[in-house]
Amino acid sequence: MTDPILRIAGVSKTYKSGTTALHSVDLDIDRGEIFALLGPNGAGKTTLISIVCGIVTPSTGTISVDGHDALTDYKAARSRIGLVPQELSTDQFETVLATVTFSRRLFGRSGHSAYIEELLRDLSLWDKRDTKIMGLSGGMKRRVLIAKALSHEPDILFLDEPTAGVDVALRRDMWKLVHKLRARGVTIILTTHYIEEAQEMADRVGVITGGKLLLVDRKDALMKKLGKREVDLKLAEPMAAVPDALSRWNLTIADDGRRLRYVFDAEAEETGIPALLTALSGAGIAFTDLETRKSSLEDIFVDLVREKK
Numbered sequence: 001m002t003d004p005i006l007r008i009a010g011v012s013k014t015y016k017s018g019t020t021a022l023h024s025v026d027l028d029i030d031r032g033e034i035f036a037l038l039g040p041n042g043a044g045k046t047t048l049i050s051i052v053c054g055i056v057t058p059s060t061g062t063i064s065v066d067g068h069d070a071l072t073d074y075k076a077a078r079s080r081i082g083l084v085p086q087e088l089s090t091d092q093f094e095t096v097l098a099t100v101t102f103s104r105r106l107f108g109r110s111g112h113s114a115y116i117e118e119l120l121r122d123l124s125l126w127d128k129r130d131t132k133i134m135g136l137s138g139g140m141k142r143r144v145l146i147a148k149a150l151s152h153e154p155d156i157l158f159l160d161e162p163t164a165g166v167d168v169a170l171r172r173d174m175w176k177l178v179h180k181l182r183a184r185g186v187t188i189i190l191t192t193h194y195i196e197e198a199q200e201m202a203d204r205v206g207v208i209t210g211g212k213l214l215l216v217d218r219k220d221a222l223m224k225k226l227g228k229r230e231v232d233l234k235l236a237e238p239m240a241a242v243p244d245a246l247s248r249w250n251l252t253i254a255d256d257g258r259r260l261r262y263v264f265d266a267e268a269e270e271t272g273i274p275a276l277l278t279a280l281s282g283a284g285i286a287f288t289d290l291e292t293r294k295s296s297l298e299d300i301f302v303d304l305v306r307e308k309k
């Protein structure tokens with residue numbers, strides 16, 4: 001194993017207001033992985049990212065970025081990071097090219113570069129390079145934020161809620177770019193409310209709520225371990241209550257008595273379905289259709305957050 005590119009150890013944050021946004025968070029991020037940080041509003045995602053990027057000071061704990069302490073060796077640590085924030089706070093009167101080039105120069109890189117051209121082309125911004133920021137649509141401004149974050153060729157890219165309020169074209173461009181960056185070895189950490197995206201994109205997932213990192217696991221393992229499967233039977237006759245004869249199965253009635261639902265562990269050796277079907281027939285319960293479903297990362301997430309409350 002190589003050293004993690006990012007090491008967060010015992011990081012807590014209590015704001016002046018008295019709100020504790022993070023409780024002793026430990027997290028190692030591997031080189032080149034795509035990590036999704038999932039959590040409801042107010043979970044502490046932005047606070048954590050802001051601390052790593054040196055925008056917010058932690059109350060306790062240490063952060064090491066590629067071996068550089070984020071507090072004592074701030075410049076070296078920060079130069080390895082690109083941050084795409086949720087909102088744009090950039091000079092409205094500058095052109096796209098000037099803004100992105102300026103961001104690059106801030107990190108001591110030469111201004112004019114084939115890299116910037118490629119970046120702007122990847123983000124469909126090249127044709128707009130001489131347009132002032134204030135003349136861009138909201139979606140285009142988001143693209144500029146991404147270009148700025150990537151302007152100095154960082155090793156780690158943070159995307160804070162990257163697709164909130166973004167149209168399909170930008171989403172597509174963004175995920176294409178994420179794949180390209182990853183192929184180049186860039187580590188990507190994203191926070192998202194769009195769980196399907198974490199499911200599609202991430203190698204590992206961290207679930208945070210109330211400032212605590214509840215779990216971190218490989219996405220596949222998480223879905224295997226915590227995933228549920230469901231069998232949904234459409235009943236020929238509506239049913240008011242689950243008969244006693246069927247009490248050994250975890251059954252619920254749905255759709256005003258028209259459906260019977262059986263939920264079981266996706267990994268269970270014995271699903272219990274054959275016995276259930278026999279018992280249904282023995283109890284004279286007929287069904288007209290049967291559907292099966294596997295839980296999504298979203299179901300797992302909702303269950304987890306509910307459990308820990």
Ligand SMILES: Nc1ncnc2c1ncn2[C@@H]1O[C@H](COP(=O)(O)OP(=O)(O)OP(=O)(O)O)[C@@H](O)[C@H]1O
Nearest residue numbers: 015017019021039040041042043044045046047048
């Ligand atoms: N500057 C601040 N001063 C005081 N409290 C803050 C500050 N920033 C955030 N908080 C509080 O810290 C907690 C965590 O907020 P944070 O923005 O990190 O959550 P988040 O997971 O990013 O939420 P969201 O998904 O809504 O962006 C919240 O209770 C929030 O109100």
